[in-house]
Amino acid sequence: MTDVAEILAVExxxxxxxxxxxxxxxxxxxxxFRVYADGPLSDPRWYAVKWTSGxxxxxxxxxxxxxxxxxxxxxxxxxxxxxxxxxxxPATVEPRRFSVVPWVGDxxxxxxxxxxxxxxxxxxxxxxxxxxQVPDALRAAIPAVTHDRxxxxxxxxxxxxxxxxxxxxxxxxxLWREHRNxxxxxxxxxxxxxxxxxxxxxxxxxxxxxxxxxxxxGASDADAVWLxxxxxxxxxxxxxxxxxxxxxxxxxxxxxxxxxxxxxxGYLGDESATADDLRRAADATRLQYYRLVxxxxxxxDLAAEALVPDTEPTWRATASRLAAANLRPEGxxxxxxx
Numbered sequence: 001m002t003d004v005a006e007i008l009a010v011e012x013x014x015x016x017x018x019x020x021x022x023x024x025x026x027x028x029x030x031x032x033f034r035v036y037a038d039g040p041l042s043d044p045r046w047y048a049v050k051w052t053s054g055x056x057x058x059x060x061x062x063x064x065x066x067x068x069x070x071x072x073x074x075x076x077x078x079x080x081x082x083x084x085x086x087x088x089x090p091a092t093v094e095p096r097r098f099s100v101v102p103w104v105g106d107x108x109x110x111x112x113x114x115x116x117x118x119x120x121x122x123x124x125x126x127x128x129x130x131x132x133q134v135p136d137a138l139r140a141a142i143p144a145v146t147h148d149r150x151x152x153x154x155x156x157x158x159x160x161x162x163x164x165x166x167x168x169x170x171x172x173x174x175l176w177r178e179h180r181n182x183x184x185x186x187x188x189x190x191x192x193x194x195x196x197x198x199x200x201x202x203x204x205x206x207x208x209x210x211x212x213x214x215x216x217x218g219a220s221d222a223d224a225v226w227l228x229x230x231x232x233x234x235x236x237x238x239x240x241x242x243x244x245x246x247x248x249x250x251x252x253x254x255x256x257x258x259x260x261x262x263x264x265x266g267y268l269g270d271e272s273a274t275a276d277d278l279r280r281a282a283d284a285t286r287l288q289y290y291r292l293v294x295x296x297x298x299x300x301d302l303a304a305e306a307l308v309p310d311t312e313p314t315w316r317a318t319a320s321r322l323a324a325a326n327l328r329p330e331g332x333x334x335x336x337x338x
Contacts, residue, residue, distance in 0.1 A: 004016075004019060004033060004035075004049065004051070005019060007087065007089060007098055008035065008037060008049070008100065010081075011080040011081055011087040011098070012078050012079075012080060012081075012087075012100050013039065013040045014035070014037040014038065014039055014047070014078075014100070015037055015038040016035055016036070016037045017036045017037060017038065017044060018035070018036040019033055019034070019035045019036075020033065020034050020035075021033060021034075022034045022048070030050055030051065030052035030053075030054060031050070031051045031052070032048070032049065032050050032051075033048075033049040033050075033051075034046060034047075034048060034049070034103065035047045035048075035049050035100075045102065045103070046102075046103035047078075047100050047101065047102055047103055048100070048101045048102075048103050048228075049098070049099070049100050050097075050098075050099050050101075051089065051096050051097070051098045051099075052096055052097055053096045053097075054231070055097075055231035055232075056143070056231070057086070057097070057141060058141055058142040058143060058230075058231075058233045058234070059229075059230045059231035059232070059233055060077050060084075060085040060086050060097070060099055060230070061085065061138055061141050061142065062138070062142060062202060062230050062233040063075065063076055063077060063085075063101075063230045063233075064076050064077055064079075064085040065132075065134075065135065065138050066128075066129065066132060066202075069132065071125070071128045071129065071132065072125070072128075072224070073121065073122075073124075073125035073128075073224065073225055073226050073227055074125075074129075074226065074227060075101050075102050075104045075226055075228065076101070077099050077100060077101045078099075078100040078101070078102075085099060086098060086099040087099075101228075104213055104226040104228070105213025105214050105215060105224075105225070105226050105228075106213075106214075106215060106216040106219065107213065107214045107215065107216050108209075108210065108212075108213055108214075109209035109210075109212035109213070109214055109225070109251070109254070110208070110209040110210040110212075110250075110251045110254070112254065113209065113254030113255070113259065114209075114212070114214055114225065114254075114259070115214075115223070116262055117223035118214045118215075118223055118224075118225050119259050119262035119263050119266065120262050120263070120265050120266035121223060121224060121225045121266060122212060122225045122227075122263055122266065123262070123263040123264060123265065123266025123267035123268075124266040124267065124269075125225060125227055125266075126204075126207065126227075126241055126242075126267055127266070127267045127268075127269065129202060129203070129204060129227070129241070130201050130202070130203070130238045130241070132202050134200075134202050134235070139235065142202070142233055142234060142235050143234055143235070144199035144234065144235045144236070145197065145199050145203075145205070145234045145235065145236035145240060145290075145293075147190050147191070147194060147289075147293045147296075149297065150187075150190070150293050150296040150297040150300070151187050151190060151191075151296070153296065153297055153300035153301050153304070154183060154184070154187045154296050154300045155187075156300070156304065157176065157300040157301075157303050157304045157307070158176070158180065158183075158184070160304060160307055160308075161173050161176045161177065161180075161303075161307070167308070167309050168307045168308065169306055169307050169308075169309075169316075169320065171320070172303055172306045172307050172320050172323065173307060175303070175323065175324055175327070176303055176307075179299075179327050182333065182338045183296065183299065183300075183333075183338075185338055186292050186295065186296060186333060186336065186338040187296060189292060189338075190289065190292050190293060190296070193285060193286075193288060193289035193292065194289060196283070196285045196286055196289065197236065197237060197286060197289060198237060199234070199235040199236050199237070200235060200237075201235065201236060201237050201238055201240075202233065202235060203233065203234055203235070203236040203237075203238070203240040203241045204227055204230060204232070204233060204241055205232040205233060205234045205236065205240055205241065206229065206231075206232045206244075207227055207241050207244050208244050208249050208250040208251045209250070209251030209254055209255075210250060210251060211227060211228055211229045212225055212226070212227060212228075213225065213226045213228055214226075236290075237283070237286050238282070239282050239283055239286040239287045239289075239290055240290050242267075242278070242282050242287070243287055243290050243291055243294070243332070245259075245260060245263050245278075246260070246275075246278070246279065246282065246287065247330075247335060248291065248330060248331055248332040248334075248335045249294070249332065257275055260274075260275035260278065261273075261274045261275050263275075263278070264277055264278035268281065288336045288337065291332040291333075291335055291336040292332070292333070292336045292338070294332055295326060295331065295332035295333040295336065295338075296333075298322070298323075298326045298332075299323050299326045299327060299333070302319040302320075302322050302323035302326070303319075303320075303323045305319040306319040306320035306323055
C-alpha cells in the first residue's frame with residue numbers, strides 16, 4: 001500500500017515530522033491518522049488524515065465550500081495537486097479517497113458538553129451553514145435528503161426477525177417484536193411527512209456533540225467551536241440539524257434547557273432568544289419527519305447488527321444496547337409521537 005507520508009508529500013506538499021494512528025470515529029471503512037507536518041505556506045502543525053472507501057465526495061466538497069466562503073468553525077480540507085479537496089489512492093481492494101484537514105479543537109463536546117460562549121458560537125455556526133447560498137455546482141454534487149434507505153432497513157430487519165433463525169440473538173429479536181407495531185407505524189408515516197420537505201438548505205445532518213470540537217480553557221481559541229465529519233452532508237431543511245439540539249439524540253445528556261437557550265441566542269441572532277423561540281422557529285412537521293427517519297435507521301441498523309452472530313462481539317453488544325436506548329420514552333421515536 002502506498003505510504004501515507006509519500007501521499008502527503010506528493011499530493012499535498014506536506015513534509016511529515018510525526019504520524020500516529022487515530023482510532024476515533026465509527027466509520028469502519030476508514031483509516032485515520034494524526035499527522036504533524038510542514039506545509040508550503042505554514043509553520044508545522046497537526047493535521048487529521050482520513051483514507052476511506054465510505055461516504056461520498058459531498059463530505060469534502062461541502063466543508064471546502066463553506067471554509068472558502070469564510071464560515072468560521074468549518075475546517076476546510078487541503079486541496080490536492082489537481083485542486084480537489086481529496087485525492088484518489090489505490091488500496092488492496094478498491095480505490096479510496098485520501099483527505100487532509102487541519103487539526104482543530106482540543107475538546108470533544110461529547111466529553112462534558114460546551115460552555116456558555118461555545119453554545120452561542122455553535123448556534124451561530126449552524127445558522128451560517130443554513131444561510132449559505134449553495135452554488136449550482138455544489139448543489140449538483142450534494143444529495144437531497146431521502147428516507148428510502150431507512151424504510152428498507154426496517155423491512156430488512158423485520159424480515160430477519162420473522163425468519164426465526166436459530167442463531168439470532170433472542171433478546172434483540174424480542175425487543176424488535178415488542179416495539180414492532182410502533183416501528184412499522186412510524187415507517188408508514190414517513191412518506192406522508194416527506195411532502196413537507198423542500199431540500200434547499202445545506203445541512204451537516206449529524207451535528208451531535210461527538211462531531212463538535214471546542215477550544216480548551218485558557219487557549220486563545222477557548223470559546224471557538226468547529227463542526228467536523230461532514231460525511232452525511234445533504235440538502236434538506238434546517239430542522240434536519242436542529243433536532244440534534246432539541247432533544248432525543250446522541251449526547252443530549254449534556255443538553256438541557258439552559259444550553260438550548262444559549263444555542264438559540266446564537267442561532268437566531270438575538271441575545272434574548274430562548275429555546276421556546278427556537279422551537280417556534282422550527283417547523284413541527286419537518287422536525288417529526290427527521291426524527292422518525294433518524295430513529296428508524298438507528299434502531300433498524302443497530303438491531304440487525306446485534307441480531308446476527310457474525311458481527312464482532314464487542315460491537316454487537318454495543319449495537320444491542322444502543323438499539324434499546326433508542327426505543328426508550330425519551331428517544332426520537334417517542335418524541336415524534338410513536
